[in-house]
Amino acid sequence: MPHFAANLSMMFTDVPFLDRFEAAAKAGFTAVEFLFPYDHPAEAVGDGLKRNGLTQALFNLPPGNWDAGEKGFAALPERFDDLKRGLETALPYAQATGVKRLHLMAGIANRSEPKAVEQFYKSVTWAAEFFAAYGLDVVIEPINARNVPGYFLNDFGFARDLITELKIPNLKLQFDIYHCQIIHGDVTMRLREMMPITGHVQIASIPSRNEPDGEELNYPFLFTELDRLGYGGFVGCEYNPRGKTTDGLAWFKPYAGVKP
Numbered sequence: 001m002p003h004f005a006a007n008l009s010m011m012f013t014d015v016p017f018l019d020r021f022e023a024a025a026k027a028g029f030t031a032v033e034f035l036f037p038y039d040h041p042a043e044a045v046g047d048g049l050k051r052n053g054l055t056q057a058l059f060n061l062p063p064g065n066w067d068a069g070e071k072g073f074a075a076l077p078e079r080f081d082d083l084k085r086g087l088e089t090a091l092p093y094a095q096a097t098g099v100k101r102l103h104l105m106a107g108i109a110n111r112s113e114p115k116a117v118e119q120f121y122k123s124v125t126w127a128a129e130f131f132a133a134y135g136l137d138v139v140i141e142p143i144n145a146r147n148v149p150g151y152f153l154n155d156f157g158f159a160r161d162l163i164t165e166l167k168i169p170n171l172k173l174q175f176d177i178y179h180c181q182i183i184h185g186d187v188t189m190r191l192r193e194m195m196p197i198t199g200h201v202q203i204a205s206i207p208s209r210n211e212p213d214g215e216e217l218n219y220p221f222l223f224t225e226l227d228r229l230g231y232g233g234f235v236g237c238e239y240n241p242r243g244k245t246t247d248g249l250a251w252f253k254p255y256a257g258v259k260p
């Protein structure tokens with residue numbers, strides 16, 4: 001049975017961030033993820049988890065000025081120092097939460113520009129080697145161009161080729177089913193192909209990015225497929241609830257309380 005992680009940046013937003021851990025636990029989640037914890041002290045985030053018996057599935061490395069449109073630096077040669085500083089910033093949060101994987105964002109850059117590609121390889125290698133010393137994985141995620149126009153990493157084949165070429169044991173794919181369906185379709189065959197390099201999975205309905213209980217994809221089929229493929233990682237619920245988060249959790253009832 002999949003082990004779902006509530007995404008606390010998108011779910012339970014009717015309460016302040018640090019109160020969302022309790023809200024997720026009360027709703028039956030045993031794991032959480034979020035985009036960025038950096039507005040809060042690492043200890044407070046770690047306490048929120050521990051007090052509620054939750055496991056941290058994932059969070060993102062610092063992206064730069066998110067509100068100004070920055071989406072990470074990994075493909076931006078002129079921002080390599082910022083990227084390196086970001087790894088240091090994330091470390092205390094990783095230690096306070098006990099998370100085992102971190103998402104490295106590529107940034108807004110042109111993939112047909114050789115310097116951006118070269119920098120992406122360099123940054124990904126640097127970050128993976130940095131976190132290997134702490135027993136952490138680094139994941140990279142293809143993101144569709146409708147949600148993030150100009151995002152460098154917008155192709156699952158490119159991510160797969162890079163991961164298989166680099167052969168860095170703690171470098172893996174963040175397989176967001178929502179993005180995969182929008183970019184390529186053929187999600188089941190891609191899950192089958194890329195399962196050996198997949199370190200994290202995320203879900204949402206397509207095209208609305210709401211609860212995984214309707215629209216384009218048959219999620220119960222995909223959840224069974226993840227089990228059949230032997231996926232033992234987390235499935236992040238990275239969706240915008242249609243209304244109050246708890247009112248949209250009927251899909252989750254059979255999975256509530258599942259532990260790894």
Ligand SMILES: O=C(O)C(=O)[C@H](O)CO
Nearest residue numbers: 035060103141143176238
């Ligand atoms: O957008 C997504 O799908 C993500 O997972 C990132 O973490 C946030 O952009």
Ligand SMILES: [Mg+2]
Nearest residue numbers: 141176202238
């Ligand atoms: Mg995602």
